[in-house]
Amino acid sequence: MITLDGTNGITTPMPGTVSEHVTSPTGFKNRLINGRMRIAQRGTSATITAGTAVPTISTGYPCVDRWFVYSVGGNPTAAQVTGAGPDQNQLQITGAASVTQIGVGQRIEQNNSYDLNGSTCTLSVDLSNSLLTTVTWTASYANTIDTFGTIGTPTKTQIATGTFTVTSTLTNYNVQIAIPSAATTGIEILFTVGAQTSGTWVIDDVQLEKSPYPTSYDYRDYGRELIMCQRYHLMFGGNLLGTSWCLVGLFNSTSVGVLSCSLPVVLRTVPTVITYGSALLTSATVSSTVTIMTLTGYSKHSITFTLTGTGTPYTVNHPALAAFTNDIQLAAEIA
Numbered sequence: 223m224i225t226l227d228g229t230n231g232i233t234t235p236m237p238g239t240v241s242e243h244v245t246s247p248t249g250f251k252n253r254l255i256n257g258r259m260r261i262a263q264r265g266t267s268a269t270i271t272a273g274t275a276v277p278t279i280s281t282g283y284p285c286v287d288r289w290f291v292y293s294v295g296g297n298p299t300a301a302q303v304t305g306a307g308p309d310q311n312q313l314q315i316t317g318a319a320s321v322t323q324i325g326v327g328q329r330i331e332q333n334n335s336y337d338l339n340g341s342t343c344t345l346s347v348d349l350s351n352s353l354l355t356t357v358t359w360t361a362s363y364a365n366t367i368d369t370f371g372t373i374g375t376p377t378k379t380q381i382a383t384g385t386f387t388v389t390s391t392l393t394n395y396n397v398q399i400a401i402p403s404a405a406t407t408g409i410e411i412l413f414t415v416g417a418q419t420s421g422t423w424v425i426d427d428v429q430l431e432k433s434p435y436p437t438s439y440d441y442r443d444y445g446r447e448l449i450m451c452q453r454y455h456l457m458f459g460g461n462l463l464g465t466s467w468c469l470v471g472l473f474n475s476t477s478v479g480v481l482s483c484s485l486p487v488v489l490r491t492v493p494t495v496i497t498y499g500s501a502l503l504t505s506a507t508v509s510s511t512v513t514i515m516t517l518t519g520y521s522k523h524s525i526t527f528t529l530t531g532t533g534t535p536y537t538v539n540h541p542a543l544a545a546f547t548n549d550i551q552l553a554a555e556i557a
Contacts, residue, residue: 252440253330253338254288254411257428259302259313260444261287261451264551267301270324274374277329280494280553286313287451288328290555292373296321298418305426306392309348312426317353317418325373326425327412329556331490332367340403342434345411346427350392353421357386359397360412363405368556370410378410392424396436408556452487454556457549466502466545469527476535479503479542482519482526489554492520495527499548503531505540512544517552525552 268284270293276282277290284291284300291300296318303314315324349357360383364370371377381402386395401409411430415423427439442450459467471481494517501512510533519526529544536542 250334250440251431251433251437252429252442253334253409253432254328254428254430255450255454256286256288256447257426257439258309258441258447259286259289259305259311259426261448262302262311263287263451263455263457267299270298270300272297272321275372277555277557278372279555279557280496283455283555286311287455289313290327290329291315292325293318293321294323296419298324300326303424309426312348312392312424315418315423315425317420317422319419321418323414323416324418324423325412325414327410328428329364329368329370330409330411330430331556332364332406332408335409336406338401338409338432339405341401341432343399343401344396344429344431344433344436345399346394346396346429346431346436346439347386347413348392348394348424348426348428349386349388349413350390350424351388351415351418351421352390352423353418354415354423355387355389356415357388357423358414359384359386360410360414361399361401362410362412363402364408364410366407368408370408370556372557379404381405381409392426394427398434449487453490454554456485456487456489456493456552456554458483458486458552459546459549466547468546469529469544471526471542471544473505473536473538473540473542474528475538477530477532479529479531479536479544480518480526481529481542481544482524484524485522488522489520489552490556491554493517493525493552493554496551496553497548498550499546501529501544501546503529503536504543504545505536508534508536510534 469481510531514530
């Protein structure tokens with residue numbers, strides 16, 4: 223027997239039931255990406271600065287990919303931590319003084335959620351909290367395609383909301399959500415808690431599926447999940463061999479080089495350059511520190527930057543080489 227309870231639906235499909243054996247023929251049953259919190263390109267932990275002017279294309283995503291985190295009143299910590307059993311990783315929020323609210327959410331772009339309109343979906347999640355006993359879930363859709371606004375200034379319409387009564391033991395919960403026919407512009411799933419002034423809140427195995435009942439978690443291999451995350455946030459380059467890596471191009475002035483490279487994935491939209499670390503702009507005879515790096519060209523498979531250096535003038539139309547010691551980070555998140 224499967225219990226479908228929209229408030230406290232503690233549910234694990236029983237062996238032999240229909241829900242245990244339902245699988246997706248397309249391999250994308252779960253419309254949420256990185257629901258097992260395995261990918262963390264930006265880093266494994268970060269302090270959340272209180273504020274509601276997030277998320278944007280470039281801010282509000284502290285550690286695990288695709289999941290934004292915000293807080294009100296205090297500065298908690300978000301971290302990718304080691305899980306238990308079959309779950310390699312989990313997202314853990316550690317409370318802090320003065321916190322009055324914390325939210326964790328993901329925005330699903332129109333291309334991956336359009337067909338959900340007019341259907342019944344099931345939201346499943348593993349939750350625990352060592353301090354609080356209530357986690358609120360909210361589903362919304364964007365008022366315009368893939369544009370949800372910030373927490374403080376939203377541009378979205380609520381679909382449904384409810385609560386899960388949780389304990390300090392990690393437990394699976396689920397709820398059925400009727401998606402309206404108007405929800406063709408992207409869907410947001412948001413989990414919130416109140417005054418998490420201490421203790422830990424753990425989230426894992428989050429799944430949104432087109433089904434009136436919960437089924438097993440849609441496991442995807444690490445490489446595929448990474449590529450799906452890179453569509454929204456791409457880190458490339460780096461010094462994996464202990465040395466610098468390079469972009470190549472030409473100088474179009476005595477101080478500026480135009481350099482390009484290929485991209486491993488097609489980004490969701492024209493990205494924003496977040497960081498590039500330290501870099502040297504070099505010709506055959508001159509080398510100087512990069513002071514400005516600007517994205518000036520983007521196609522599905524390549525990107526072009528202009529880099530400004532200091533020091534002795536370069537020669538126009540001579541080859542340019544930019545040597546980086548860190549990753550370049552490009553953000554294309556859903557704002």
